[in-house]
Amino acid sequence: MATPFSVTITTPAEEMWTGEAELVIARSPEGEFGIMNGHVPFLASLVPGRVTVVSGSERQSFAVPGGFLEASGSLEEYHVYLLADDAEEIGEHIDVSEARRRAQELEERRIAEEDVDQEAEARLRAAMAGTQLGRG
Amino acid sequence: MAMLRDIKRRIGSVQSTQKITRAMELISSARIAKAQQRVEAARPYAEAMRRLMSSLGRKAGNIDHPLLKERPEIRSIATIVITSDRGLAGAYNSNVIRAAERDMQAHGRDAKLFLVGRKAISYFKFRGYDFDDSWMGISDQPAVADARKVARRAAEAFAGGEVDEVRLAYTRFQSALIQRATVVKLLPLAEEDIIGEERHDGPHAGYVFEPEPDDILGDLLPRYLEGSVYQGLLEAAASEHAARRRAMKAATDNAEELIEDLTRVYNQARQAEITTEIMEVVGGAEALSSAGVSDTEIRGGRS
Numbered sequence: 114m115a116t117p118f119s120v121t122i123t124t125p126a127e128e129m130w131t132g133e134a135e136l137v138i139a140r141s142p143e144g145e146f147g148i149m150n151g152h153v154p155f156l157a158s159l160v161p162g163r164v165t166v167v168s169g170s171e172r173q174s175f176a177v178p179g180g181f182l183e184a185s186g187s188l189e190e191y192h193v194y195l196l197a198d199d200a201e202e203i204g205e206h207i208d209v210s211e212a213r214r215r216a217q218e219l220e221e222r223r224i225a226e227e228d229v230d231q232e233a234e235a236r237l238r239a240a241m242a243g244t245q246l247g248r249g
Numbered sequence: 250m251a252m253l254r255d256i257k258r259r260i261g262s263v264q265s266t267q268k269i270t271r272a273m274e275l276i277s278s279a280r281i282a283k284a285q286q287r288v289e290a291a292r293p294y295a296e297a298m299r300r301l302m303s304s305l306g307r308k309a310g311n312i313d314h315p316l317l318k319e320r321p322e323i324r325s326i327a328t329i330v331i332t333s334d335r336g337l338a339g340a341y342n343s344n345v346i347r348a349a350e351r352d353m354q355a356h357g358r359d360a361k362l363f364l365v366g367r368k369a370i371s372y373f374k375f376r377g378y379d380f381d382d383s384w385m386g387i388s389d390q391p392a393v394a395d396a397r398k399v400a401r402r403a404a405e406a407f408a409g410g411e412v413d414e415v416r417l418a419y420t421r422f423q424s425a426l427i428q429r430a431t432v433v434k435l436l437p438l439a440e441e442d443i444i445g446e447e448r449h450d451g452p453h454a455g456y457v458f459e460p461e462p463d464d465i466l467g468d469l470l471p472r473y474l475e476g477s478v479y480q481g482l483l484e485a486a487a488s489e490h491a492a493r494r495r496a497m498k499a500a501t502d503n504a505e506e507l508i509e510d511l512t513r514v515y516n517q518a519r520q521a522e523i524t525t526e527i528m529e530v531v532g533g534a535e536a537l538s539s540a541g542v543s544d545t546e547i548r549g550g551r552s
Binding site for chain 2: 123124125126127128141142143146153154155156157158179181183185194196198199223227230234237238240241
């Protein structure tokens, strides 16, 4: 197989994955494409879909809602930069109902925490007002 | 006696308040560190974005995108104001709100507001301002998706002609000690930001683009805007935690002083009470001895 090259996947929040690969497969508005070492310098917009990074017999897949892919460099220093809106490592199949359930759970927890926050703050504020009165 | 008990109770209540403020101070310290890390972690994407944008801007023949269009006449300006949901952060919220208000008075155009954080919402509501959209539950630990929501709303308002300019009022995090309330222009995006200075590390000659450079740039600009809002939210969050730590430290120190004062008052009061008692005893003894009763009998009577 071809010489490996480095791959970086960056999201707005963080650099989420770096590694080596022999092939990167992604999808632009014009269709699916694959990048191997030495590919002509390339810049693409990505459409929602799967990005696959192939290294030897290993395949890693990421769900990417959109972004950009830039490939460039000499044979020795070839590099693929993936600027993804978001990226989540996925298996071959995605369990949609499980994902939905988890999203709802997180949302419920967020709302509960917010209520506790408000209450605690009100109590502390009252306590602090009390001590200021004590001072006068 | 009643006074002594009262002081004791007050000391106890100050001490328990102090425990909370000290805990909040510690929590805020930890959160500043985390928030700073997030600001750092967001940097590679922002830099890569700028690099791509500058080379695409050069490549794209005629940059023509709704987010870039300067309006000949500016009638209405939207300001995104980033505050916190929670209080007890000293002047953090009032500083950024004041900066936004001052900016609105200075430009004098029809002002629209997009508010982030419970504090901005309650302030502007109380003052009778109309605001066009608001978000809660994102300022403490902003996620990319949150920034996207805010940025999209702003882009919509701008591209749809609802407003002719969008500004962002937030608190810049310069260091753990220095944070500054700032107002910056977000939209229209400035062309010099996009093309920037000449760079040689970006994609240019010999590149294959998919789709055309103009189209890629069109995909890129909204994300650049989202990135700017995200950056603002992250810095504001770091500033919020820094401000809260300062406020809670001050409160903890005040409580300490108050406890010392109250303890002093308590000791004085106790001293006074003892003195009074001694005076009473001495006075009583004198009265008795002048009446001809012996010392021994007095001592016996007291114990």
